[in-house]
Amino acid sequence: MYRTESTENVPAAERVPGAGGAGSVEDLTLDPVAQAVADIAAGRPIVVVDDEDRENEGDLVIAAEMVTPEIVAFMMSECRGLICAPMEGEELDRLELPQMVADNTESMKTAFTVSVDASAAHGVTTGISAADRAATLRLLASGDAEPTDLVRPGHIFPLRARPGGVLVRNGHTEAAVDLARLAGLRPAGAIVEIAGADGRMLRLPELVPFARRHGLTIISIEDLIAYRRRLELPATARPAEAEEAATATQAASATGTTEADGTGTAAPSADPAPVVHREAETRLPTAHGTFTAYGYRAADGVEHVALVHGDLGDGEDVLVRVHSECLTGDVFTSLRCDCGPQLDASLERIQREGRGVLVYLRGHEGRGIGLLGKLRAYELQERGRDTLDANLELGLPADARDYGAGARILADLGVRSVRVMTNNPDKTDALLRHGLKVLGREPMPVQAGEHNLRYLRTKRDRMGHDLPWLDTPVVAGCGNQ
DSSP, X not given: OOOOBOSOOOOGGGOOTTXXXXXXXXXXXXOOHHXXXXXXXXXXXXXXXXXXXXXXXXXXXXXXXXXXXXXXXXXIIIIBSOOEEEEEHHHHHHTXXXXXXXXXXXXXXXOXXXXXXXXXXXXXXXXXXXXXXXXXXHHHHHSOOOXXXXXXXXXXXXXXXXXXXXXXXXXXXXXXXHHHHHTTSXXXXXXXXXXXXXXXXXXXXXXXXXXXHTTOOEEEHHHHHHHHHHHTSOGGGOOHHHHHHHXXXXXXXXXXXXXXXXXXXXXXXXXXXXXXXXXXXXXXXXXXXXXXXXXXXXXXXXXXXXXXXXXXXXXXXXXXXXXXXXXXXXXXXXXXXXXXXXXXXXXXXXXXXXXXEEEEETTOHHHHTOHHHHHHHHHHHHTTOOHHHHHHHTTOOSOOOOOHHHHHHHHHTTOOEEEEEOSOHHHHHHHHHTTOEEEEEEOOOOOOBTXXXXXXXXXXXXXXXXXXXXXXXXXXXXXXX
């Protein structure tokens, strides 16, 4: 994780590409998100970095409606990546821009649509020049374009942002749309990856000097997640820093512009939709005792469930398991993994505790690669790959799960601080990033078996899971009882 916002900043008026910036190249401190929102509202690009354990890359980000030929030329000459246009799915559907492929096997599941240019009616010729690409980006963001205004294929690549933004998927696509909305502009961005002159992707130690050299604000998606969570708290529950964030965002929206020439008044920013909606509540007797089942639908349409046992009271010090869906382990009792036994053990421990929550997150099959992806990975494991290399050989991420919906479900249930039952430190880190107070991590000991020993060792040795008991003897014919 990157840490984090600086309190000393170059004035916004001085932050333009090529103007030169302040700050030592040795200082890797990032800037406040409120500064980034103000810059986006004023039509200035910023740099956004994602997590070190994700792509570990930086993108130049600007609101699409504010793009000029000069900005596109800067993207081409200084950033060198692919220029894309993150947008909301509803607008892409209205413009009749389907997904580029039916089966997305890209490692981060970046949702490319077919590429486009603005038509000749908008003054565009080949579509490749800086002026042509700027015109296409502004047209995509205008809200007035019709499907016939776009030529397919083209030189700009729209991306479908997930509903719920960075609270659902911590990608540059969602960050660009969230930042435009926070700035009071139309929810569409223009982004480009930042590479060096030698073609290598720049990492944080190089991205901070890049931003300072060009007078650009630089923030992390992690900080944007925290900013949104603070901002969207009810006003009566906001800490002072959240009130400051709300004030800064309102000021940015009030002074933002809707035209690339800096004139006009920004459209009001829409209130972000809740990431999860509670839609059902029922009593559920189980082999581990009686629970109350709460059904949720996330903004992306995925259904999740929370099983609550006992009275959560003030929501402090609650025993919690955030469990990733595993059809093969949870339902078919597969011995390849430890998911089923962990699910049973979690429910049993909550019952013994007399109070607790199990959040069952769907869409996490195979660490987020889907059921068929997992079965294909099993094929490669039978040929000698481990669970990590099998995913990577298929062009899939080692772990594509996001726990934002789980954190929101716990918040909806009134949970404020938790003890998390998990062997995966990344899971507790993710809940912390999404605003939960984690009091501790409680391990989930499992008995290694002949079918899952290599899998568990890979999780311990290559993925950082805490499994000190793996030195115990293997039980023949056992999964992990």
